[in-house]
Amino acid sequence: xxxxxVKNPLLALRQAGQSVWLDYIHRNLLRSGELRRLAEEDGVSxxxxxxxxxxxxxxxxxxxxxxxxxxRARRAGVAEAYETLVAEDITAACxxxxxxxxxxxxxxGFVSVEVSPLLAHDTDGTIREVRQWFERISRPNLxxxxxxxxxxxxxxxxxxxxxxxxxxxxxxxxQAHAQVAEAYLRALERRVAAGQPVDGVVSVASFFVSxxxxxxxxxLEAKAAEVSDPAERERLRGLLGKAA
Numbered sequence: 189x190x191x192x193x194v195k196n197p198l199l200a201l202r203q204a205g206q207s208v209w210l211d212y213i214h215r216n217l218l219r220s221g222e223l224r225r226l227a228e229e230d231g232v233s234x235x236x237x238x239x240x241x242x243x244x245x246x247x248x249x250x251x252x253x254x255x256x257x258x259x260r261a262r263r264a265g266v267a268e269a270y271e272t273l274v275a276e277d278i279t280a281a282c283x284x285x286x287x288x289x290x291x292x293x294x295x296x297g298f299v300s301v302e303v304s305p306l307l308a309h310d311t312d313g314t315i316r317e318v319r320q321w322f323e324r325i326s327r328p329n330l331x332x333x334x335x336x337x338x339x340x341x342x343x344x345x346x347x348x349x350x351x352x353x354x355x356x357x358x359x360x361x362x363q364a365h366a367q368v369a370e371a372y373l374r375a376l377e378r379r380v381a382a383g384q385p386v387d388g389v390v391s392v393a394s395f396f397v398s399x400x401x402x403x404x405x406x407x408l409e410a411k412a413a414e415v416s417d418p419a420e421r422e423r424l425r426g427l428l429g430k431a432a
Contacts, residue, residue, distance in 0.1 A: 202231035207296050209234030213241060215251040218280045233288045235281050236300040236355065238333070242274055274301060275324050282327035289329040294388055300355040301325070302333035314343040322352055331355040331392070336368045344368055348375035348391055351384065357394040365393055404431035
């Protein structure tokens with residue numbers, strides 16, 4: 189009997205033209221070679237991160253103890269320590285995915301780091317921090333995440349106009365997506381008008397489908413609790429987790 193091969197669904201997605209990005213990062217993922225394996229064997233072609241992911245990685249693992257010891261020795265503050273640990277992991281992840289970036293002509297293989305949540309409503313502060321991350325992590329496959337807030341949209345346009353790769357996050361509506369898409373296009377037009385290249389400027393819009401699913405499920409549960417018909421209640425509950 190011939191051995192049946194189970195098709196890798198991640199590779200199947202890649203073959204269908206869909207990039208698979210890992211929304212997770214941890215120092216052990218990098219040191220163990222697991223991220224490299226995921227890229228080479230499973231077709232993972234990007235990584236995203238955020239302060240919550242780093243908080244869990246740093247707080248729940250001894251893998252950062254060596255770096256912490258160095259930071260304590262030079263009496264680094266909390267912000268400096270956090271940014272140093274993040275920069276180390278993001279830089280390493282960029283290096284792991286650099287082959288993907290090169291093989292795709294710079295259209296994939298990106299690693300995203302997020303600006304501070306404290307800057308969600310601070311346009312100028314966001315612009316400063318984006319520039320700082322690109323200066324600190326000098327890798328062509330770095331992306332910086334900017335929230336699609338009203339104050340974030342001008343920063344998105346300004347940074348794309350400077351030729352920086354931006355991951356636009358915290359999008360929850362079609363209207364918000366349309367606003368950031370327009371900012372992206374206007375920024376590219378500014379570059380063209382200035383005689384600057386646009387072929388190396390990459391941006392993605394991260395639509396939070398999981399949040400939509402969560403909110404929809406709450407409303408479905410509330411609706412199911414209101415109806416008296418068992419069949420209708422069962423039908424509504426059968427929709428849980430399927431909205432997104």
